[in-house]
Amino acid sequence: MKLHWHWNLIYINRPCDLNLIILPSRNRNNMAQDELVLLDCWVSPFCMRVKIALTEKGVPFEVRAEENLLSAKSLLLLASNPVHKKVPVLLYNGKPICESTIILGFIDETWASPPLLPPCAYGKAQARFWADFIDKKVFDGGKAIWTSKGEVEVEAAKDAFIETLKQLEETLGEKDFFGCNNAFGFVDITLIAITSWFLAYEKFGGFKVEEHCPKLSAWIYRCKERDSVSKTLPDSQNVYEFVVMLRKMFGVE
Ligand SMILES: N[C@@H](CCC(=O)N[C@@H](CS)C(=O)NCC(=O)O)C(=O)O
Numbered sequence: 001m002k003l004h005w006h007w008n009l010i011y012i013n014r015p016c017d018l019n020l021i022i023l024p025s026r027n028r029n030n031m032a033q034d035e036l037v038l039l040d041c042w043v044s045p046f047c048m049r050v051k052i053a054l055t056e057k058g059v060p061f062e063v064r065a066e067e068n069l070l071s072a073k074s075l076l077l078l079a080s081n082p083v084h085k086k087v088p089v090l091l092y093n094g095k096p097i098c099e100s101t102i103i104l105g106f107i108d109e110t111w112a113s114p115p116l117l118p119p120c121a122y123g124k125a126q127a128r129f130w131a132d133f134i135d136k137k138v139f140d141g142g143k144a145i146w147t148s149k150g151e152v153e154v155e156a157a158k159d160a161f162i163e164t165l166k167q168l169e170e171t172l173g174e175k176d177f178f179g180c181n182n183a184f185g186f187v188d189i190t191l192i193a194i195t196s197w198f199l200a201y202e203k204f205g206g207f208k209v210e211e212h213c214p215k216l217s218a219w220i221y222r223c224k225e226r227d228s229v230s231k232t233l234p235d236s237q238n239v240y241e242f243v244v245m246l247r248k249m250f251g252v253e
Pocket of ligand 1: 041043044045061069085087088098099100101189
């Protein structure tokens, strides 16, 4: 009989049958033994999300930077995320977890305190809805601004982006944060990471977020008062210069 280890399943391979024994999940008191390695890129808001979440939880992790994500991905990244070949990947004791919001969910389930998602299923579904909205409308909407050519196209992309931010501002309402009981949580992490690109959107779109969405701007300042956020977000000017380089690469200018 052969024993094969794979994730938390033991495959017992006998000549004629295949039995699976599901092991009990990891002992949470054993946290110190967990090895966490983040395959990272400094300018990726998706990677920033993971760094903010782990810092909020007080969980130590190692960062392994992809030096040349655009032209020479590391063999470790290709082996860890063969489907999308993208960062972030969180290696949890060597086992890869891909897609930033899925990683956030994993982190929240593995290290309970402070919670990032609401306790009830409905609250969790709502938070995931807004995270999905942010992925589709804020990051992609921002990209539409800096990849647009000509005044009319830029103006349309800018208007759509501001509309998206207004929707988020309305959802925030009078609360300090998007999370449950006014706490910093899943949706806050998902969105604040992308704000590091806002200066680039503003410069290429010719507008100021603060003038259109003062409450959302105040929320950005509040988030930046947190160590997890201020230590993670890169300088917006550096992100802007990176976007200038991307525009040349994509033939926008
Ligand atoms: N949906 C993914 C998006 C990740 C993503 O787009 N990562 C970019 C960096 S910002 C990447 O690795 N790009 C490399 C490529 O597209 O080849 C997530 O949430 O993790």
